[in-house]
Structure formats: structure tokens, C-alpha cells
Amino acid sequence: MAQYVNGLHVYHKRNASICFVLAMLVLVVLVGRLFYIMVFQSNMYEEKAANLHERERSIKAPRGKIYDRNGVELAGNKSVCTISVIHNQITDADKVCGILSKYLDIEEKEIRQKIDKVSSREKIKSNVDKDIAEKIREYKLDGVMIDEDYRRYYPYDDLASKVLGFTGADNQGIVGLEVKYDSVLSGTPGSILTLTDVHGKRVKNSAESRKEAIAGDNLIISLDVNIQMYATQLAEKVMKEKNAISVSLIVMNPCNGEIYALANVPEYHLNSPYQLPEGTDTEGLSDKKKQDLVNQMWRNATVNDTYEPGSTFKIVTATAALEQGVVSVSDTFSCPGYKMVEDRRIRCHKVGGHGAETFKEGVMNSCNPVFMEVGARVGAANMYKYYKRLGLFEKTGIDLPGEANSIMHNLKNVGAVELATMSFGQSFQITPFQLLRAASAVVNGGTLVTPHFGIVIENGENGKQQKISYTKKSGAVTEMTSNTMRELLDAVVSEGTGHNASVPGYAIGGKTATSEKLPRGTGKYISSFLGFAPTTSPEVMALVLINEPEGIYYGGTIAAPVVGDLFKNILPYMGIEKTEEIKDTKETSIDISD
Amino acid sequence: MEQTVRAREHTGTDSSKRRARKRLRGSIDYTLLMIVFVLLVFGLVMVYSTSYYTANLAYDDPAHWVLRQGIFAAIGVVLMLVIAAIPYDYWKNKSWILLVLVDIALVYVWAFGEEVNGAKRWLDLGFITVQPSEVAKFAVILSFAKLLEINYKRLGNFKIVCMTCIWILPTIAMVGIENFSTAIILVAIVGIMLFVASPSLKPVLGMAGFASVLVVILFSIKSYRGNRVKVWLDPEATPDGYQTLQSLYAIGSGGITGKGLGQSLQKLGFIPEAHNDMIFSIICEELGFVGAIGIIALFGVMIYRMLVLVVNAYDLYGALLVTGTIAHIGIQVLINIAVVTNTIPNTGVPLPFISYGGTSILFILAEMGIVLAVAKTTQRER
Numbered sequence: 001m002a003q004y005v006n007g008l009h010v011y012h013k014r015n016a017s018i019c020f021v022l023a024m025l026v027l028v029v030l031v032g033r034l035f036y037i038m039v040f041q042s043n044m045y046e047e048k049a050a051n052l053h054e055r056e057r058s059i060k061a062p063r064g065k066i067y068d069r070n071g072v073e074l075a076g077n078k079s080v081c082t083i084s085v086i087h088n089q090i091t092d093a094d095k096v097c098g099i100l101s102k103y104l105d106i107e108e109k110e111i112r113q114k115i116d117k118v119s120s121r122e123k124i125k126s127n128v129d130k131d132i133a134e135k136i137r138e139y140k141l142d143g144v145m146i147d148e149d150y151r152r153y154y155p156y157d158d159l160a161s162k163v164l165g166f167t168g169a170d171n172q173g174i175v176g177l178e179v180k181y182d183s184v185l186s187g188t189p190g191s192i193l194t195l196t197d198v199h200g201k202r203v204k205n206s207a208e209s210r211k212e213a214i215a216g217d218n219l220i221i222s223l224d225v226n227i228q229m230y231a232t233q234l235a236e237k238v239m240k241e242k243n244a245i246s247v248s249l250i251v252m253n254p255c256n257g258e259i260y261a262l263a264n265v266p267e268y269h270l271n272s273p274y275q276l277p278e279g280t281d282t283e284g285l286s287d288k289k290k291q292d293l294v295n296q297m298w299r300n301a302t303v304n305d306t307y308e309p310g311s312t313f314k315i316v317t318a319t320a321a322l323e324q325g326v327v328s329v330s331d332t333f334s335c336p337g338y339k340m341v342e343d344r345r346i347r348c349h350k351v352g353g354h355g356a357e358t359f360k361e362g363v364m365n366s367c368n369p370v371f372m373e374v375g376a377r378v379g380a381a382n383m384y385k386y387y388k389r390l391g392l393f394e395k396t397g398i399d400l401p402g403e404a405n406s407i408m409h410n411l412k413n414v415g416a417v418e419l420a421t422m423s424f425g426q427s428f429q430i431t432p433f434q435l436l437r438a439a440s441a442v443v444n445g446g447t448l449v450t451p452h453f454g455i456v457i458e459n460g461e462n463g464k465q466q467k468i469s470y471t472k473k474s475g476a477v478t479e480m481t482s483n484t485m486r487e488l489l490d491a492v493v494s495e496g497t498g499h500n501a502s503v504p505g506y507a508i509g510g511k512t513a514t515s516e517k518l519p520r521g522t523g524k525y526i527s528s529f530l531g532f533a534p535t536t537s538p539e540v541m542a543l544v545l546i547n548e549p550e551g552i553y554y555g556g557t558i559a560a561p562v563v564g565d566l567f568k569n570i571l572p573y574m575g576i577e578k579t580e581e582i583k584d585t586k587e588t589s590i591d592i593s594d
Numbered sequence: 595m596e597q598t599v600r601a602r603e604h605t606g607t608d609s610s611k612r613r614a615r616k617r618l619r620g621s622i623d624y625t626l627l628m629i630v631f632v633l634l635v636f637g638l639v640m641v642y643s644t645s646y647y648t649a650n651l652a653y654d655d656p657a658h659w660v661l662r663q664g665i666f667a668a669i670g671v672v673l674m675l676v677i678a679a680i681p682y683d684y685w686k687n688k689s690w691i692l693l694v695l696v697d698i699a700l701v702y703v704w705a706f707g708e709e710v711n712g713a714k715r716w717l718d719l720g721f722i723t724v725q726p727s728e729v730a731k732f733a734v735i736l737s738f739a740k741l742l743e744i745n746y747k748r749l750g751n752f753k754i755v756c757m758t759c760i761w762i763l764p765t766i767a768m769v770g771i772e773n774f775s776t777a778i779i780l781v782a783i784v785g786i787m788l789f790v791a792s793p794s795l796k797p798v799l800g801m802a803g804f805a806s807v808l809v810v811i812l813f814s815i816k817s818y819r820g821n822r823v824k825v826w827l828d829p830e831a832t833p834d835g836y837q838t839l840q841s842l843y844a845i846g847s848g849g850i851t852g853k854g855l856g857q858s859l860q861k862l863g864f865i866p867e868a869h870n871d872m873i874f875s876i877i878c879e880e881l882g883f884v885g886a887i888g889i890i891a892l893f894g895v896m897i898y899r900m901l902v903l904v905v906n907a908y909d910l911y912g913a914l915l916v917t918g919t920i921a922h923i924g925i926q927v928l929i930n931i932a933v934v935t936n937t938i939p940n941t942g943v944p945l946p947f948i949s950y951g952g953t954s955i956l957f958i959l960a961e962m963g964i965v966l967a968v969a970k971t972t973q974r975e976r
Contacts, residue, residue: 008905008913015790016904016917020897023924030931031890037845037935038883045846052843053859197647198863 054193055202061187062150063171064216064460066164066178069258072225075164075178075270078153081133081146082126085111087118088199090143099139100124103132115143126169127151152178154270160228161267162300163400163453174273175298177221177453180401184457187216215460221453222258227251227570231261235544238562239265242549248302249562250432251570254440254532254541257449257470259398260570268297302545303400306407306429310515311366311555312530312543313425313435317375318363318488319442320386322481326377329484331359339369341420346372349514363488364496366512368424375423380414383422389476390438390448397450397471398433406430425513436543439530442485443509443538446477490535493560498529500560503568505578507535510563512555517548524548529559533567534579542566622678623903623969629896630674630947630962634667636889637948637955644861644876645869645950659869659950666952670959677963678970682912685964686743689736693765696733699726700768714772727769727776728953732960734762734780735787735918742791743911749788755797759784770808775941779925781805786921787914790904826939837872840865841934844875852882869950871942875934889948893927903969912968919961922946 037045066075083104090096093115101108104125114122126149133146152167165176172186173179190213195203235247251261269275274294276282282290299305321327337353338345348354348368354361362370375383387393387408395403407429409418421427433451441448450470457466477485489509492498498510510531517524527549532541544562552558641663646656699717703726707714716723741758748754762784770777785805789798821834829835829842844860847853858879861868868876878886900920907913923946930945932938944954 008907008910009793011793012790012910012913013905015792016901016913016920019786019789019917019921020901023897023928024894026928027890027894030928030935030937031887033935033937034845034878034886034931035883037842038848038878038886039850041842042846042849045843046849049843049847049860049864052864053862195859196862203859203862 053195055196057147057192057194059190059192059210059213060150060171061189061213062215062460063152063167063187064185064218064458066185067218067220068223068225068228069220069260069455070224071220073155074160074221074223074225076153076155077150079130080126080149080151081128081130082123082149083128083133083136084121084123084145084147085115086121086143086145087115088143088201090115090141092142095139096141096144099136099141100144103136104128121145156225157271158267158269159225159232160223160262161270161273162264162298163223163262164270165298165401166270166273176300176400177219180399181219181454184219185216187460188214190214217460218458219454220456220458220465222253222260222455223262223453224260226573228261228263230569231566232263232265232267234562234565235263235265238544238546238549238558242546242551242553242558244546244549246301246547247562248432248543248545248547249566250302250436250543251566252436252440252451252541252543254436254444254538255447255449256472257437257440257451258455259451259453260540262300262302262453264300264302266297273298300400300402301547302432303398304402304404306404306431307526307545308426308429308515308518309435310425310513310526310528312439312511312513312528313430314363314366314371314423315439315442315485315489315511315530316386316390316392317371317378317383317423317425318359319390319477319481319485320378320383321374322484323386323477324378324382327359327374329358329360329488333357333359333362333367333370333373335362335367335369337369339372339420341372341376341416344417346417346420360488360491364491366492366497371423372420375419376416380411380419383419384411384414390441391473391476392430392434392438396431396433396437397452399452399454403433404431406434425515432543432545435530436541439511439532439543440538440541441476443482443489443532443535443541445479445482446475448473448476486535486538489532493531497556498531498560500556501529501531501564501567503533503564503571505580506533506567506571506576507580508533508564508567509535509538510560512560514553514555525553527553527555527557527559529555529563531560531563531567533571534576536579539576540567540570540574621970622966623899626896626899626962626966626969629892629899630959633892633896633947634671634955638664638667639855640873640877640948641869641950643856643880644858644873647862648868651863662952663869663950663955666955667959670956673956674959674963674966677960678966680967682915682964682967682971685736686740686911689733689740690761692729692733693737693762696726696730697765697768699724700730700765704768704771722952724956725951725953727773728951728957730765730769730776731780731783731922732957734765735783735915735922735961736964738762738784738787739911739914739918742787742914743909746791746910747793749792749797750794752797752800755788755792755801759788759801775929775943778809778941779922779929779943781808782925783918783921786925787918790917791910791914822939822941826936829936837866838936838940841872841875842936844872844879845935848878848880848882848886850883852878852880852885855880867950871930871944871949872934873949874930874945877948878934890927890931893923893946897924900965903965907968908971912971915964916968919965922961923958 062077065073068074096115097108097111100111111124114124137146150171152171163176165178166174167178168174173182190211193209197203231249231251235249239247247265249263252259266277276293276297334356335348335354337351338347354365354367357365357367392406395405409428418427437451449472452470454468457468486509489511490507493502493508493510497512501510502508508531510529513528515526517526527546528544530543532538542563544559546559549558638660642660645659649658650656703714703717707716710716715725715727717726741761745754745758766777766780769780785802788801792798825832825835825838829838840860844865858876860879861876865872877889897920900916903916904913907916926943926946929943933940944951946958
């Protein structure tokens with residue numbers, strides 16, 4: 001009887017229980033597996049799932065602004081909009097087509113194509129003005145997305161274009177200061193994380209997590225808009241008068257390297273940087289050729305290119321000779337109009353020669369034989385020593401991209417002829433800024449400065465300012481030589497070839513130059529003038545380069561007046577007091593000197 | 595022997611008719627009924643939670659699926675209560691009719707059925723579509739219990755075992771052609787019922803061996819099934835692992851306490867038809883490990899409750915009916931959870947009472963009706 005309970009055999013019950021126990025064991029294993037996934041692997045899977053659910057839209061960070069030394073905005077941001085369509089969300093395609101076509105000035109066909117494209121998002125147009133975007137927004141069209149965006153805006157458009165540079169579609173710097181200070185100016189983009197379903201549609205009522213963009217830092221540069229504008233005007237004027245290819249005018253503080261103005265005419269339009277100058281014939285040009293033209297337009301000749309400095313370089317030769325002690329101001333020379341160097345007859349610019357003259361007069365007359373003579377006295381090795389001290393073998397360190405370096409003879413190849421030509425600034429190439437830097441050291445008491453624009457970085461969020469420091473090397477020239485040189489260069493303007501740069505009431509020093517472009521004999525010149533004021537303690541230095549002037553091309557005639565005009569206006573503006581008594585400026589006839 | 599036992603317990607020694615009536619007077623098993631209702635309501639809540647978003651997108655009606663499921667559940671409950679009211683002996687000599695009907699339906703579907711998602715599984719009755727393979731489970735349990743009751747004493751003989759199984763073999767084979775996972779479940783139900791009924795283990799082990807061979811054969815019929823093993827081993831390596839991976843994401847992101855009811859993100863189309871076989875993964879995501887354990891515990895209590903029924907059943911037929919139902923529910927729960935956790939290769943098995951599926955819910959409830967009918971008798975007899 002024990003075997004039978006309720007009509008069932010015991011083994012039935014036993015077997016059923018065995019099944020139950022086995023099932024429970026399996027269940028325990030599965031619970032363990034669940035525990036493992038839901039506790040130990042939870043973070044991993046949660047993260048993976050989140051990647052799947054979250055769509056990230058980035059928020060562009062406003063780019064830092066660029067201000068001039070007085071706080072005038074040179075580069076800012078303009079709010080613009082990007083308009084795009086989302087295929088899945090469009091309910092009335094015809095209406096969307098019509099309205100977008102009307103306001104954005106795009107063919108309906110083109111918009112239709114983008115609407116019909118099954119994609120998560122199709123961009124219709126970017127950089128749309130806010131007013132227009134606002135009008136489109138008012139229609140509340142399904143599937144049309146309007147995203148706010150920043151676009152770089154340059155209030156002065158073409159002012160200092162080759163200095164500032166511009167930015168690309170993603171607000172990244174492309175040329176100029178915009179690229180050099182890109183890491184400073186560009187902010188950190190933020191993002192909007194949106195929860196979406198499998199079709200990429202935002203889940204209703206889901207919280208958006210937002211990471212705000214951090215604005216880029218502002219850059220304050222040494223440029224002074226007023227000086228820059230005036231310099232540009234002068235450059236444009238002389239370019240037009242002399243029908244020159246281009247004119248560069250640099251205004252710099254010789255004591256600390258701050259650049260007040262750098263005009264490179266023709267400038268280009270920063271707000272439409274790809275637009276070639278009017279009248280450019282692009283018909284039949286390949287894209288590459290067109291791009292070359294555009295690159296040429298953006299090029300900053302004072303930094304990216306080298307040239308033969310010509311007679312302005314005599315400043316360096318004279319400094320070397322004085323430093324070396326091989327000449328004194330009152331030493332006398334004789335100029336027959338040429339000098340024989342080895343078997344070569346190297347001419348002076350004055351055909352008949354300057355006759356007997358002191359060293360000072362030689363500088364004032366810019367007499368080539370005098371400089372060949374003192375150059376020879378210094379010797380090649382010593383000359384190179386002074387070149388090196390004046391920073392002529394190194395880049396100036398200017399904060400603009402693509403700076404070129406000098407092209408010099410190898411010292412062991414410098415014979416008497418090379419040394420002679422180098423003494424008056426020929427047979428090698430330097431950049432205008434290398435010349436300016438060397439000349440600054442000569443007149444400021446021997447400090448080698450770094451020409452620069454950036455002076456202060458201002459935090460975009462809290463306005464905290466941080467000064468940018470630049471290297472200064474003193475001792476390039478002794479104080480005594482520097483004094484002598486200032487006097488000599490003062491004489492050049494007050495009595496010599498540079499008198500066209502003189503400004504009543506101010507003591508101005510300078511040196512003229514006319515360099516024939518290579519290859520020789522084509523009649524193409526670069527006329528230049530380097531001037532500084534006041535000569536007693538220089539506060540401003542300017543260099544003008546007139547590229548391929550037509551007609552009279554002598555630096556003293558066409559370049560010196562540019563600097564004279566400039567100083568006449570900016571010295572009072574800069575608060576530099578008049579020191580000289582106003583004498584009657586003697587009307588000298590045009591001196592065909594250089 | 596049985597007669598003696600019955601005679602002892604039924605004092606009245608009148609006709610069997612009177613005895614049957616008396617036996618029916620036992621009250622219903624409220625514990626079991628409550629669990630069924632809790633599972634049903636929870637299932638409806640979860641079907642709504644998992645489907646409202648996609649239903650809204652597809653039909654502009656968030657209640658599209660939950661409404662249909664609700665109607666089926668309501669019909670199922672009525673069916674369950676009706677069946678519970680009928681003495682289970684009633685089915686003893688009628689179950690073969692149901693089995694034959696199912697066989698016909700399976701053949702009809704195989705021959706003329708419309709293909710949906712690469713398989714022919716649906717029988718369109720005009721007003722309703724049913725899955726004959728789901729009905730087959732009910733029919734097989736009913737008929738196999740009867741077959742075993744006849745032969746259980748001779749189950750030590752392998753030949754007898756085969757002779758017992760042969761009647762339901764066509765049904766299993768027909769199901770297996772179109773619906774592999776359901777066939778496996780049927781084989782398992784049959785195996786468990788056989789094991790419980792059999793006095794000796796030898797023939798059962800023989801059958802297990804035979805079943806394994808059958809599984810291997812069925813497995814190799816359709817090549818895509820082989821791919822599932824690859825997916826199982828490394829779901830991230832193959833694009834076919836998408837569903838498995840999405841299920842793991844859901845379960846994993848649930849954590850201990852879950853995201854809260856209705857807060858699942860994986861149901862937003864990432865898991866296709868989240869209200870179907872993969873519903874457990876969304877339960878995990880929304881209710882966490884705690885919620886998942888709760889549901890598993892509910893199933894555990896239900897099955898334990900039914901095991902007690904088996905042990906206390908009035909007769910072997912009743913015990914086997916309950917055993918079949920336990921096997922059906924238990925195996926589906928185990929396979930379903932094993933699949934969503936990628937413990938075994940992916941195969942579509944609904945979670946009883948909870949997953950969306952009209953035929954499935956209808957016939958699970960019908961089986962519960964039988965179980966309740968068995969429970970009534972034992973309570974009286976106890």
C-alpha cells in the first residue's frame with residue numbers, strides 16, 4: 001500500500017520532483033547569468049546602449065576676437081544660420097521647397113533633390129543671414145532645421161588683410177594671425193546629446209544634456225587702426241602714382257618690436273577672401289592656376305618673401321665698420337665714380353663720382369665706393385660676425401606664418417667682389433623684417449627685438465589678460481656705435497639723400513635704397529626707404545617698399561616722401577613731441593641719388 | 595489497487611456519474627489563479643510598455659497591440675474558467691480529435707499557408723489567425739497523457755515506448771518543418787511526461803538519444819540555424835547578432851533597479867518587436883534585476899504549486915496533464931531567459947503569459963484551465 005498514494009506510484013512523484021529540481025538548477029544558473037549581465041557588465045552595456053541612443057550635435061564655440069592696441073575690433077563674429085532638411089520629418093515637401101527656394105535663392109529642383117534624399121540630414125545652405133533664417137523659422141515647417149552658427153566677420157574688410165588672415169568654413173584659421181593664433185582664438189566646441197529612437201528621431205520629453213561651448217580667447221595686437229589706415233592710404237597713393245605692382249609699408253616700434261601698421265597693397269577682402277581682384281581674367285584658367293592666383297593675393301611679401309635690400313643695408317655695413325673700429329666719422333675717402341675690386345669695375349650710382357668726402361658724407365651720399373672700401377677693411381669673416389649679431393641669419397620670429405629666411409653666400413665663397421657688393425646691399429637676400437630688426441638694433445642701443453603683433457591674450461570667458469612675452473637680445477651693437485649711427489642717419493635725412501622724408505620739427509633718421517630686381521637689366525626696381533624718429537631716442541621706425549615703380553624709381557625721390565608723410569601725421573598722433581626748431585626747409589632740386 | 599483507494603475515500607459507492615459530480619464540488623485553487631492573473635496583468639502592462647511607441651509610429655495607435663492581446667487574454671480567461679469547470683476525465687477520450695484537427699491544420703498551413711518572415715506558421719480562419727503549432731502543444735499534452743496512462747506500466751519496454759510516441763510523432767514532425775523551436779519544446783514536453791510516467795529510466799534514455807538525433811537532423815535542415823551558433827559565440831562579430839546584442843544592451847542597462855516602468859530606450863525600435871519574444875529583456879531594462887527576479891520567482895512559485903498538484907493528483911492522467919503544462923511553461927521560461935541573455939543560441943520562444951501572441955496566450959490559459967480542473971479534484975480528495 002505504501003507504493004500507492006492517491007492513485008499514483010511513488011516513482012511518478014519522484015520523477016516529477018527530479019524534473020523540478022533540475023529545472024530549478026537551470027533557473028539558478030540563468031539567474032546567475034542575469035546577475036552577471038545586470039550587475040557586473042551593466043556599465044559596459046549601458047555605455048554601449050547610450051552610444052546607440054545618443055545623437056551628438058556639436059555647438060560651435062565662438063572664436064576669439066582680434067582687437068587693435070586701443071580695443072578696436074578687427075575680427076569678430078557674426079551670427080549666421082545653417083539651414084538643413086530632415087527627410088523623415090518633412091510633411092509638406094512642396095511647401096518646404098517653395099519657401100526655401102524663395103528665401104534662399106536656390107533652384108527648387110536642387111532643394112527637391114535634397115528633400116527626396118533619404119538621409120538623416122541634408123544641408124541646404126550655410127551662412128544664411130539671421131533675418132532670413134528668422135523669416136523661414138516663422139513658417140514652422142516640419143523637417144526644416146535652422147541651426148545658429150558663427151561666422152568670422154571683419155569690420156574693416158580689407159584693412160591689414162595680409163596680417164589678420166581669415167578663417168575657413170569650420171572657423172579654422174587659414175592664413176595670417178588667424179592661423180598663427182588659431183589655438184588661442186578657437187574655442188572648445190560644446191555638444192548637445194539627444195536621445196533618439198532607432199530612426200534617429202528625438203525621443204519626446206527626453207532631457208537633452210548640453211555641454212556648453214567655451215569661447216575662444218581674444219587676441220589684442222599691437223596694430224593701431226588709425227596708423228594702419230593712414231599707412232594703407234599712403235601706400236595706395238604711391239602705388240597708384242607710380243603704377244607699381246605693390247607697395248608695403250611697415251611701421252614698428254624699434255625698441256620692443258611692436259608693429260603699429262603693416263600695409264601691403266593691394267590688400268584683399270577678408271569677408272570674401274576667395275574673390276580675385278576686379279578685372280582678373282580667369283577665363284580658361286585651370287582650377288590650379290586660379291588657386292595659385294588666390295594664394296598670390298594672400299601672400300604677405302614682407303614676411304614670406306626676400307629681396308635684395310640695396311642701400312638701406314649700408315646701415316649694417318657702417319655699423320660693422322664702426323664696431324670693428326676700422327673707420328671713424330671724419331675719415332676721408334675719394335670717389336671717382338667707381339671702384340676697382342680685383343678685376344672688376346664696380347660703379348657708384350653717381351656717374352661722375354662724389355669726389356673727396358668724409359665717411360659721414362659718404363653715408364649721406366650713399367656712396368658705393370666708400371662702403372666697398374670700409375667693407376673691405378672689416379673683412380668677410382668679421383662682417384659675417386656682425387650680420388649674425390644683427391640677426392641676419394635667423395628668422396625674426398615674427399608671429400605670422402611662413403616667415404622666410406635670408407639667402408646669404410657661404411662665408412668661404414665670399415671673395416673681394418662678393419664682399420664689395422654685399423657692402424651696399426647686393427648679391428644676397430633678406431626679408432624686409434630682417435632689415436627692420438637689424439636697423440632697430442642699430443638705433444635702439446643694440447637690442448635685437450622680435451617683431452610681433454600679438455601683445456595680450458584675453459580670456460574669452462572671464463576677461464583675464466595675459467601678456468605675451470617675446471625674446472629680446474641686448475648687446476648686438478655698442479651704445480657708442482648706436483649713437484654714431486643715429487647721428488649719421490639723421491644727417492642722411494636732414495642733409496643727404498633722404499631729405500624728402502624730413503618733417504619740420506622732428507629729428508628723423510633714415511636711409512634710402514633702390515635695388516634693381518633680378519635678373520638685372522630689365523629696368524625693374526624696388527624703391528625703398530627706412531626711416532625712424534626721433535633720432536635722439538627712436539620710438540617709431542618705418543620701412544616702405546615700392547615694387548616696380550614706373551618712371552622715376554629712386555628711393556630718395558619716391559619712397560622717402562611716403563615715410564615723411566607718414567611721420568608728419570603719426571608722430572603727433574603718437575604724442576611724440578617736436579624737438580627741432582622749424583627751419584626753412586630748403587627746396588632742393590631733385591637729387592638723382594639713392 | 596486504484597479501485598481500493600478510491601473506494602476508501604469515496605464513501606458513497608454509487609454510480610461513477612454521481613462520484614464525478616461530487617468530485618467537481620471542490621473549490622478552485624485560488625493561489626494558482628491569482629498567480630495567473632498577476633502574470634496576465636503584468637504581461638499586459640509590459641506589452642503596452644514595450645509596444646506603445648512602435649505601435650504609435652506604425653498604426654498611430656499606441657494601444658494597437660495591447661488591445662489585441664487584452665482581447666485574447668479575456669477570451670483565454672473565460673476559456674480557462676470553462677475548462678476548469680469541466681471534469682478533466684472529459685478529455686480522456688476526446689483528445690485524439692483535437693490532435694487530428696491540429697495535424698490537419700498543420701498540413702494545411704504547410705501546403706497553402708502564406709509565408710510570413712520566411713516561415714509558414716499561420717492559419718487564417720477568416721475572423722482570426724491562429725498558430726497551429728501553439729495549439730499543438732495543448733493537443734499533444736492532452737493526448738500524450740492519455741497514451742501514457744494506458745501504457746505506463748509497460749514503459750520499461752522500448753518497443754512500447756515507441757508505440758506510445760508514434761501517435762504524436764507526426765504532429766511534432768509537422769511542427770518542426772516550419773517552427774523548429776516549438777518542435778524542440780514539444781519534444782521536451784513529451785520527454786518529461788514520459789520520464790515522469792516511466793517506472794524505468796532505460797527507455798526514457800533511449801528516447802532521449804532518439805530525440806537528440808532528431809534535433810540534429812532538424813537542425814541541419816535549414817542552414818541559417820547553423821549561423822545562430824556563430825552569433826551565440828560572438829554576437830558582436832556578425833551583423834546577424836544585432837538582435838542578441840540589442841537584448842544584452844537592454845538587460846545590461848537595466849542594472850539592479852532598472853530605469854523605471856516605461857523608461858526603456860531599447861524598445862524604441864532598437865529591439866525589433868520588443869513586445870514579442872524579447873519582452874523579458876525590456877522587463878530587465880525597465881525593472882532591473884530586482885524586477886526580473888520578481889517575475890522569475892512568480893514563475894517558480896507557480897511551477898512549484900503545480901508540482902504539488904502532480905504529487906497530490908487524484909490519478910496518473912491528471913498528474914500527467916499537470917506535468918505537461920509544467921513542462922510547457924517551465925521550458926519556455928527557461929529557454930526564453932536563456933535566449934535573451936545569450937546563454938543559448940537565439941531561437942524564438944515566447945515568455946508564457948507575458949509575450950505578445952494571441953494563440954499562445956489562449957492555449958496556455960486553456961492548459962491552466964485543465965490544471966485548475968485537476969486541482970479541484972485533488973483538493974477534495976486530499
